[in-house]
Amino acid sequence: MVVADRRRLRGQILRGGAALAALLAVVLHSPASISAQPPSAQLPIAQALTTPLPSPRTANYDIDVTLDPATRSITGTELVTWHNQGVVAAYSIRLHLYWNAFRNTNSTWLKQRRLAGDDPFAHADADDFGYTDVTKITVVNPDGSAGRDITKALHFISPDDQNADDRSLAAADLDPAIQPGETLRLRIEWKGRFPKNFDRTGVIGNYYFVSQWFPKLGVFDAGWTAHQFFANSEFFADFGSYDVRMTVPKGWMLGATGVEQSRSDSGDRTTYRYRQDDVHDFAWTTSPDFIEKRQQFETPGRPPVQMRLLIQPEHEYLADRHFAGAAAALKYYGEWYGSYPYPTLTIVDPAWQSESGGMEYPTIFTAGTRWLSPRYSNDPEYVVLHEAGHQFWYAVVANNEVEFAWLDEGINEYSDSRVQWEALQPNYLVQRFFGDFVPWQYRDIKLQRATDTNWMNTYRRAPDRDSLSTPTAGLWPGTHQNMSYHKAALMLHTLERMYTWETMQKVLSIFFAKWKFKHPRPSDFFDVLREVTGKDQQWFIDQVYTSSNRFDYSIERLTTEPVQSRGFSEGPEGLRFQENTEKDKFRTTVVVRRLEAGQFPVDVLVTFSNGEQAGEGWDGRGRWGVF
16 A cells, blocks of 8 residues: 555655665665675575465355445445364354444544544544444355354454454354364345545545455454454455455446456446456445556566556546556566466546545555646656555465555565666656645656655654564554555665665565465565575564664764874884874774664765775674774
């Protein structure tokens, strides 16, 4: 996801400050400080990189849903087929009901938003609120007949914060329990009311973006992993197959996860059917205002992808730039990490004043652009590139983004920043005025990778509110962007400076190949990093990942003086007082100081007036050093 204010921040980048304060030594550190060893030619981890199998298809959904624009509501029924691939029996279920985060002002999601000083419901009226209401839930017998009705057994739980008013997570006991290897089938009927369009989903005018919209099972292994809906966090679910029929007013364009199978008219309505295997979510959008565009992505050695763009009429002239951003992700991520595994990719241009822009779902994502978008500013290319890039990390690798979102967001920001640097140049600074509407482009200021598209200066405004290892949902509200995006991207960029891009590309490609469809954890990433680099990375993990330390080094003193000596020295006549000055020789003394708690190797480089340079490597552990 692109956090809502990130495009606005582009025009507010801070360019002052000492370069020596660069976070994580991204600017301070050069590859010379730590000798890079070539990765081993034969890695045990490579044995796992065989032809990938489909996902486990643990949770499968067959859904029928009808949209009623007059009441801004949906009515749906779903058949959920869930296989217990865990190691213990499941004695209950966990059901996510995400739209209940918008049910009232007592939800955990809204309380967390207010803690960050942001209250989207401060001036809300009744139409701004939304909800999900399960009306019936039944266990389906093996022969397909209706089994036990567990509707009354369904109850709301709040395991994360004990907020009794939160309604975003529900549970129900099962009798009998579902043993490992067994299958549970549930038929669920529900109705939902759209909230105002913000934070990934909702409605504004005739534009509907429909995400996190159906009752959805948690993830089960040695127990349930199912969290409430927090403002900081995104989502986590099992892979499966989705077969979804969506009924909307006739004449409305619709886009969704997967491949369209059919569309049929009945009276004043049209039903679209979409299917997709090996995905862990399903989102869709509909509007009578969309203009549809298509382009085919093709590149040697990669499967073709049908790119589809649903764009607002006033942005139609920007269609090719949307396709360019998506194609850049498919090309470079595909070459660096592995092929995009799905046949389609749908780009959605949100309506004006919608807050659903910059969000990813399997094979479909929202972009975000302006009516005035100067060329050579990577806007809208950047947002499209970022969200298309999520199709590799969020959609395929699919780590738990409630607990460690940086494995997706940080890796993706690091990657899209490199694509921008290599393929989308020039990229000039743009500031916007008059309500963030009118752009002014600075053709003499090119955005730099480390400081700008990795957002270092934004990060440095609040670098130590949390550590990157803090579970994402538990981050201080307002620091999710700094940690999960910026610090993680800077961490990876620092590793690149230490070990070269070729090494980091190998780390990420092996991580992608080994963990696709498997929900990795941070330890899995660091294991790959250790094996590819052949180095123990614990010191790096302790300093950069586990701690919340700041990294800041300075030049405390720099003096240059003639080489001279005064005092007693031995000679043929014994000790005698001497005073010697070598007029053509000078000594430069540099005193360096570590200002913060973070410890990291630092290069000290002195450039003399004649152009000569002298460099020294400092381990950065002491509070000061002299060269």
